[in-house]
Amino acid sequence: MTKEELIAFEDEIATLFNSGKIRAPVHLYSGNEDQIIDIFRKIRSQDWVFSSWRSHYQCLLKGVPGNLVRDEILAGRSISLCFPEYRIYSSAIVGGVLPIAVGAAMAIQRNGEAARVYCFMGEMTAETGIAHESIKYSRNHRLPIHFIVEDNEKSVCTDTREAWRQPxxxxEDREDEYVSYYRYQTKYPHAGAGVRVQF
Ligand SMILES: Cc1ncc(C[n+]2csc(CCOP(=O)(O)OP(=O)(O)O)c2C)c(N)n1
Structure with a gap:
């Protein structure tokens, strides 16, 4: 899936949402296509991907056909897209998938499988206790997992750095065996596509 294809998919979802065709929240990306495509160069079909409420790019890059992703979003399930047959799971609970991803990595390690786990989270999620514990446990137990922190600088409407008084x-800028970080500027609000839609 190319950058242009990701953007075209997202533009279509934005149009569908703004015209009232999706009767549930959507969370769009925009502006991170180069970075996420680069991360997916390492991710193979046997690997597991865990994401948050914003997971359509991950689904498409993991190989889920666009029409399946679109159908799920149209059915109102954008915030928790799960396609187990493609090994991709997501949860709309802040930090919710992190311990599940760690458990999947523990199972892979115990069974001696060749797969790896990739777990995406926003920068506010990365500041929570559960993220710190999940990363610490994974690192110390040398689990086959990699965490990706995607920094759009905000948590809903809150500036993450101001919230923690932590510039x-x-x-930030971490790039090691267990954690990658990238920053992007989105053109979208936290949820929706810029037009108020009454469900
Ligand atoms: C346990 C829990 N608390 C609060 C929320 C509401 N909520 C949804 S997304 C979000 C912001 C998270 O910010 P960040 O991790 O930076 O993600 P992003 O900006 O990429 O959406 C919050 C507070 C939630 N979904 N789950």
Missing amino acids: RLSF
């Missing part, structure tokens, strides 16, 4: 976030 430099905990995983």
Whole structure:
């Protein structure tokens, strides 16, 4: 899936949402296509991907056909897209997938499987206790997992750095065996596509 294809998919979802065709919240990306495509160069079909409420790019890059992703979003399930047959799970609970991803990595390690786990989270999620514990446990137990922190600088409407009085976030610019970080500027609000839609 190319950058242009990701953007075209997202533009279509934005249009569908703004015209009232999706009767549930959507969370769009925009502006991170190069970085997320680069991360997916390492991710193979046997690997597991865990994401948040914003997971359509991950689904498409993991190989889920666009029409399946679109159908799920149209059915109002954008915030928790799960396609187990493609090994992709997501949860709309802040930090919710992190311990599940760690458990999947523990199972892979115990069974001696060749798969790896990739777990995406926003920069505010990365500041929570559960993220710090999940990353610490994974690192110390050398689990086959990699965490990706996606920094759009905000948590809903809150500036993450101001909230913590921390100009430099905990995983800012981290690039090691267990954690990657990237920053992007989105053109969208936290949820929706810029037009108020009454469900
Ligand atoms: C346990 C829990 N608390 C609060 C929320 C509401 N909520 C949804 S997304 C979000 C912001 C998270 O910010 P960040 O991790 O930076 O993600 P992003 O900006 O990429 O959406 C919040 C507070 C939630 N979904 N789950």
